[in-house]
Amino acid sequence: MKVFAIDLSVCNGCYCCQIACKDEHVGNDWTPYAKPQPDTGQFWIGLTEVVRGHVPHVKVAYTPNLCHHCDDAPCIEQCKAEAIYKRADGLVIIDPEKCIGCKLCADSCPHNAIFFNEQLNMAQKCTGCSHLLDSDPEEWSVPRCVDQCPTEAIRFGEEEDFADFIAEAEPYRVEAGTKSRVYYKGLPKKFIAGTVYEPTDKEVIIGAVCTLKDEQSGETFSETTTNFGDFWLKGLPDDRSFTLTIEKDGHQKVIPGITTDIDRGLGDIPMDLK
Template identity: 40%
Template sequence: CLHCGEAPCVNAATDGEVYRRPDGIVLIDPEKSAGKKEIISTCPHRVIYWNEEKNIPQKCTLCAHLLDQGWKEPRCVEACPNGALLFGDLDDPDTDISKQIESGDTGEFHPEYGLKPNVRYMDLPKRFIAGEILLKDRQDQCVEGVNVILKDGTKEQVCNTDGFGDFEFDGLDSNKSYSIVIEYKGYRPRELSLEPGKDLNL
């Protein structure tokens, strides 16, 4: 669970079946949610599952019951041997997790959902746009040295195709719209508008 600030599961609740605590943790009330399997479909991240035995929806609670008992962090953070997980107060700029976010090294999972998740990730794969340039009038011959320009409305990136006719732009912002211009001597330039938010191999 990403414990979203704009959680669809909380917004869809009609009787407090799913609620957000003052500390930001999103919880499911086991009594109020009993028999309400439709709660599962409210989460676009698909992190809510159905407990057939108990007839209730369930998900990660960030070990809220342990935090209430004085624990400093959830079990997963405590148990991880590689220190891959951080936990702390996002409202305190001096915590390790706040400093990590401030460094710009973290990102949201599916930022296009606009849910303001309180769980963030490091080293998320960045969007890429790649392709291969072939000349139809030369029996689909691969072409080296084709000028490919990537535009996002404010700036441009340029690369040239390699010996296999391939080009690639990576580390791109998933929230931006892009277009590419293909230029090669003796041919008319061609511009393509690209679908936003998706990796593309042209």
């Protein structure tokens, strides 16, 4: 059974996956796999770009999203025309010759990966480029989006070959419970960052130990400020309240009530070492 393995730590937001999908499907009729994708309005693989934090402590997260080719696909269950089916290799296909345009599949998809083509009156989505995989397996072993990814952030293949990756991966939307066949590593998690400086000398403080303590569980996260006085505390749980303690040369600064409802850049933090 095929899977997509997506490593967000090496995705640089080049949009090659999205462009390759357009190149393959816009203006091309691949019946019985899919009718042509519209020029605009649909991205069968779409790259979401989110700016996180506060200037100057900012990161950009890129997340490719496509049909998850779920093992428990609600779209298949909801389709009254029996136009949606799962192939033996795990890919889910909407038969363009059977689709009656009822939109039930699009409404039921928790991954927002099914689109409606008003002109053709049918639902459409990623096919895993199954027309290529079937036409010439020796030349095409992966979909176009995978073939064009310059950093190999998106890979495709047999589930057993990605066993180690899958063991470290996590669902994009765990609450969906659809047994997705798209696995992600490096999904964005909350961070708290800042720059520590000495206000009298107006110099950054290097080597200060910055420790976050979860005010509810007592769990701690710790980093040391860099040569620029910066600290980045990453991989934090959502919607928690923390106390930040900064320590250097016997001096201490405590900042309570920092929450992770959003990614937080705390800016410049003065700390008196005199």
